[in-house]
Amino acid sequence: MAKIRVENVSKIFGKKITQAEELVKKGKSKSTILKETGATVGVYDASFEVKEGEIFVIMGLSGSGKSTLVRLLNRLIEPTTGQIYINDADVSKMNKTQLRQVRRNSINMVFQNFGLFPHQTILKNTEYGLKVRGVPKEERKVKAEKALENAGLIDFKDQYPKQLSGGMQQRVGLARALANDAEIVLMDEAFSALDPLIRKEMQDELLELQQNMKKTIIFITHDLNEALRIGDRIAIMKDGQIIQIGTGEEILTNPADEYVSSFIEDIDRSKVLTAENIMVKPVTINPAHDGPKMALKRMKDEQVSMVLAVTPPKQLVGYITADDALRCAKEGQTNLINCVQQDILTVPHDLLLEEVLPIISDSKTPVAVMKNDQLVGVLIRGVVIEALAKETSAEVTAHE
Template structure:
């Protein structure tokens, strides 16, 4: 693999963009600590000392309020605005300071852009708009039209190719803009407030479609937005800008749970956490867990130690097989049967570690046990008690509190009796308290 293939998809080093006179002097003053608002009159620092890398195949979101410098930054990334100072690399190749013809070639072949207000050619049909980047490359008419039709189908606009942009809704026009960028087949897509002009419902639909396309195509996307919920929903990583500077870069979880300063903390306080945090963010160590070969005695001990009425059963590779409850395990012991298979029950609910909390409420309510979290191979990687799910959304009970189960667990005394074990003095005292609390319900 070459150095360029090992390089990030995009790299920015110490970028400055100054508008006005004596721009290099302004850069030096900013580097020495002069505040942005103390520069000479008529001099505006739009981007100040911005450095970051965008990994191949990720959605990197740059977000901030109006005037934060995010739109200026994205125009620097494809050379629409010349940098005042700093360096930009695309796939390891420097694009700052190159000749105009070289810059045009990079924009044509390696970087596409989707604009906020669509920027479609009004006199061209939808399919001709999508095919336009290929036309600029000199691709044959038949080939570019075939590619355009293929991409239109991908974005849900099959059959609309012969319409004019004016005949389409705003959401459909933005799909054409995305299709045009995809038809260019560049490594990098720059999206500048691409969905902000759309109605909320259409906007959400477009966000979901972008993620679906990304799962299939694995493009490198730099997405600009002022909407934090949109940033959290789309971004693999997020760069937060304020007054021309990047103040924090991190995953949505990093930004939400560990804000770098008061500004970011205030920014994220109204975020819909249920749409950002995932099962993997809040899951706890799975317990009680027993292997299928462990037998009912081992299962009953694990349940006793965890004060639970059921245990998860896994195979040797920790793939989740099902659950057993304490009463069925006790019956197996009394029958003299040392296997768990006859009493194994299906797991009521299991979820993926990537599922957002919003999608876990219904499964959690319907399940009598904490939700089991499994990976792609079905391995048990964690559990989410209902109280943990609620605590993750804001102030409330501790996430480690015991979840109340519909059927109380057997008392320690009952379990010890069946296992033929003698509790310690401390254990006897605890068993007596637990037995007093549960005897009337269990008997």
């Protein structure tokens, strides 16, 4: 389900806006429109959807239009053309009262500068959005304290912003947005002012909170590493236009043009690719149902020397080698229950390749990939090495 839908939205600043609109429709470039009309196209005919519960990252360099675009979503900036739908309601046509309700109840925004009130305690800061909405005092205190507890800040609730580090202040800003129980959170360069270590911690914090709260988050950044790390999908912008939308894997694998290619040129794929990206389909067999001869036939047909033992629905039991199956056949076993070896390593589907490498290098068997306690794939050492070799080859080609 689309939580947010943006259709052909443009924002034009300056004079001769109508003339500039016509040039946008004709597909003229931002620089051409500026030269011919003196008008600046901040956002150029943008269209996209954001699914409920996803982190949708909009990224680009300074001047790309990303911050303008996010402010159009709640009409902090008025769109020149196009429609913006939130829960299928057209925000671009709402009157002031309707828009105020959407801002209070549906959307919250987290800025780079935290936006905390210096003379109010952390608890009062966190309660602010709830107070504006008219939530009763005791109820907003309970909700604010819960948000601070989730953010690891409950012990600091009676302190003031100046007593907290920059990273902790940012965490308060995030807690305040989540305390308001808004369906949608807009985050404009929220972590950009933080030092690298705190920034990574905040990214982890956001991902952990998202697992529990399942908000719809629009996250603005100029940092591709950050986008790849936290985004379910990423929109890359240039000169007000959306150049490409896709998952991190899609953008790394199939960049839309040279501009996107230049962005991903220096990305360390081992820090981006996950076990799920490089796993292969496992060869499996049900040990309670199938016998040794069936296992040997599967191995021969698939040209492998072992199969994974799995019981419905995709519950991993262990593995069976060709030697195990031959032994059980000689013993007259009718199933494979007594043939299964259980010393197989497993990894979660979203484990990064850099963390997979030491595990698979020390494993005598392929490594099983699990998702929601079910087998979804297998990692084979040769495939992992091939994935890294492709990256090295791409780096060599890029520098030739």
